[in-house]
Amino acid sequence: MEKTRQRNWLDCAWSGVRIAFWWWLMETSLHFLYQEAILKNMPYLFSLPKDQFVALGMAMGIFFHLKYAVIFGLPSLFAKLDNMDPLPGPICLIRVTLYSKVWREFDRGLYQFFKTYIFVPICAPTFSLPRKIFGVFISYGFVLLWHGFYHHNIVWIGLNILALFIEMGSKSIYTIESVRKWREAHLSDVAFRRILAWCHILPFAIGLYSNFYFLGGSDVGAAFVQRFLIxxxxxxxxxxxxxxxxxxxxxxxxxxxxxxxxxxKTKKD
Known part of the structure; x- marks a missing residue:
């Protein structure tokens, strides 16, 4: 008979302290930081220096992450108290450059649902490129259906699909044996990673603009496009x-x- 796993009270207590701290910090900050109100005031928004303007976009993303760290953290805490093993919380958006990682590790339950019930059944058994492309459109279409067919959501989903296809295309090029062998013969791992960092910038920028539309709406997204892209x-x-x-x-x-x-993680396993 399998023995019941011992409940980790220290982990439960630490999770509770973290959630309470971030909740308090977020609620307290809202009394002093007014990024949401500023972003809705278009004349004032366009009058701001661009360093302050871009900081508003970062604040918008950080508060979005903190909100979901608390929203996902509370049920996760109760699951731990019940001696269950919940999924990890949402990944910090600040340390992400490829937004495919955000889709995998922000709402992990949603990603597992898409993977298990939408993407894999569509792609199986061949997992050919046309099937993968069709699976991507169906998966993102499901998200768009859930959030609503509004302009800012359509732009958000469209830019995410574009960034994902750029990422998938780049990875496909590297799977070509001649390309991979040339890289191994002429570029060290360190040099290759430095090149990859440059390659990350394009999908990263697309992901940022998509989030400005998603979190701020069409007017805010258009303001970022005008002031930085154009x-x-x-x-x-x-x-x-x-x-x-x-x-x-x-x-x-x-x-x-x-x-x-x-x-x-490897050492822990």
Missing amino acids: EETITVRWPFLLIISLGWFHANTAMEVDRLKSLK
Whole structure:
């Protein structure tokens, strides 16, 4: 007879403290930080310096993550108190460069549902490229149906599909044996990762713009497109060069964090 696993009271207590802290911090911050109200005031929004303007976008994403850390954390805490093994909480959006990872590790239950009941049944048994593409459209279409066919949601889903196809296409190129062998012969792992960091910037930027539409609505998303994509990126002004340089450092940091967490998990297993 299998022995009942011992309840980890220390983990339960620590989870409760963390949830209470983030809940308190979020509620307290809302008395002093008004990013949601500012983002709804278009004339004031366009009058802000661009460094302050982009900080509002980051604040919007951080508060979204904190909200769901609490929303997912509370039932997770009760599951631990019942000696169950709940899924981990949502991944921090700050350490993500590929938004396919957000779909996998933010709402993990939703991802498992899509994978088990939508994507895999559509792709099986061949898992050919046409089946995978069709599975992607059906999965994201389900999300769009759930959130509603509004302009900002359509843009959000469309940009996420575009970023995912860029990522899938890049990975497909590397699966070509001649490409992989050339890389192994001419590029070290460190040099290859530095190149990958540059490659991450395009899907990362697409993912950011998609989130601005999703979290802020069509007007806020259009404001970010106007002030950064049209005014800075297309014209290749110095803020654009600064941002992509910082993005390269950020991508390297994100990949290193993923590597260290993977090593830690391997040692734990």
